[in-house]
Amino acid sequence: MERKNVWNTYSPKQLEEVDAFGKEYMYFLDHGKTERECTDLVVNMIEKEGYVELCRIVKEGRKLVKGDKVYAVCMNKSVVMFQIGEKPMTEGMNILGAHIDSPRLDVKQNPLYEDGGIAYLDTHYYGGVKKYQWVTLPLALHGVVVKKDGTCVEINVGEAEDDPVFFISDLLIHLASEQLEKKAAKVIEGEALDLIIGNMPMSPENEEEKEEKDAVKKSILKILKETYDIEEEDFMSAELEIVPAGRAREAGFDRSMILAYGHDDRVCAFSSLKAILEVGEVERTACCILVDKEEIGSVGATGMQSRFFENTVAEVLNLVGEYSELNLRRCLAASNMLSSDVSSAYDPTFASSFDKKNVAFMGQGMVFNKFTGARGKSGSNDANAEYIAHIRNLLEEEKVVYQTAELGKVDLGGGGTIAYILALYGMNVIDCGVAVISMHSPWEGISKADLYETKRGYVAFLKRACL
DSSP states (O other): OOOOOGGGGOOHHHHHHHHHHHHHHHHHHHHOSSHHHHHHHHHHHHHHTTOEEHHHHHHHTOOOOTTOEEEEEETTTEEEEEEOOSSOGGGOOEEEEEEOOOOEEEEEEEEEEEETTEEEEEEEEESSOOGGGGTTSOEEEEEEEEOTTSOEEEEEESOSTTOOOBBOOOOOGGGOTTGGGSOHHHHSOGGGOOEEEEOOOOOOSSHHHHTOTTHHHHHHHHHHHHHHOOOGGGGGGEEEEEEEOSOOEEESTTOOEEEESOHHHHHHHHHHHHHHHHOOSOSSOEEEEEESOGGGTSOSTTSTTSSHHHHHHHHHHHHTTOOOHHHHHHHHHTOEEEEEOOEEBOOGGGGGGSOGGGSBOTTSOEEEESOOEETTTBTOOOOOHHHHHHHHHHHHHTTOOEEEOOSSSTTSOEEOOSHHHHHTTTOEEEEEEOEEBTTTSSSEEEEHHHHHHHHHHHHHHHHHOOO
16 A cells, blocks of 8 residues: 655645644643643633533533533543534444543552652552653652542652652663663663652751651651641642653654653644534534543543443433433444554654554654454454445545554554444444654654644544444
8 A cells, every 4th residue: 555655745834834733732632631630721721612511511401502612521631522423323423532541650548758868759650651761860759649639639749840859770781781681671660760859858857857867758758748738647648640751752853753741642633622612513522531540441530441431422422312321322422433543653763563554654654553452362353344444535535644554563462442432332443643762751742744634634534424
């Protein structure tokens, strides 16, 4: 199959649009490094575009009609939005679904300790990471601490120009002969990923305090008390995430790429969000789902496996006057979905890991993965041929540049998305999104053109998908 380099298809005006869209996405990345921050950003964006929280509609006792825009939030970590279409919802929706969590390090519930005159936060890594990639980087701390009285304290340290940053140490090369003999998975152990947060002991007020134990830890606790009014015990009800410090950057002399933390999967979340905001009037109800916990199996109340989405669809059906248990099943089964998630980009440095005929290339448009999973397609949603043909037709009519791919060579590994969960309802689902190089590393790379083309593809899908 002939591949197109999408850059060669753009007019000067389109090139300006590509660049502007890339910059808008970079702002989203910089201000949405956690799922809570992403949810806040999304709600602010969609309310400016006329979206109203679903619970408000319920309280007001009014019905939804064609053109209405509503949303619901789950525990400040997941959000789903709907634009009501002309056709009955029992004929199905067009759904874009992405996740807004990314691999990171989480602070444990009893984390603060001192050793060797250094204060640390104990961590537990989240999602699939190469642990050795997280040492000696400037790191930032994002999240919330909820006190016993319910007060929620927001923490964001390491992003502003004059903020301190944190880091995880590594063994100096001069003493690393034994370490360098270890396998990559063991070079840095999970329990060694502890965050260095201080070194200055509390100033002693008398002779006895000069020899006091854990003086650095006590100094940190004093800072936390003075700055945030939190105690050590408050870590028990905290959600603190450690992420790479620093903003998204344009990459390459030609500025054609974006290097940033969290492309997986905020690149598809952002393009899905922008698509539903730009689509205009729709025949079938348009839906965009942005969920948490995909990186650890889509579990929990805010993951795709929860009933949050299904319950919200039931509420919307009730407000358009179509609800029954049977109609809920009919609506979900008749829906079409794009599981908006990233794919691996071909990396010539590691060419032996890819099947070059069946891999995504940066700069060649949005990527479709008929299946994901591992080994013999285990854990995969395998999209049917009729649905793929329908998607191909509408994309080509809208002149969207796209490619098809697999994650890598057979039996080398694999990965999953939320696609199989939505497919349980009997709806048509296929994975598609943006190709990412160095996926799941602290800093990942994408092509601006692929981002732009993917958004265009999502808009075309919301407008026209009806199989």
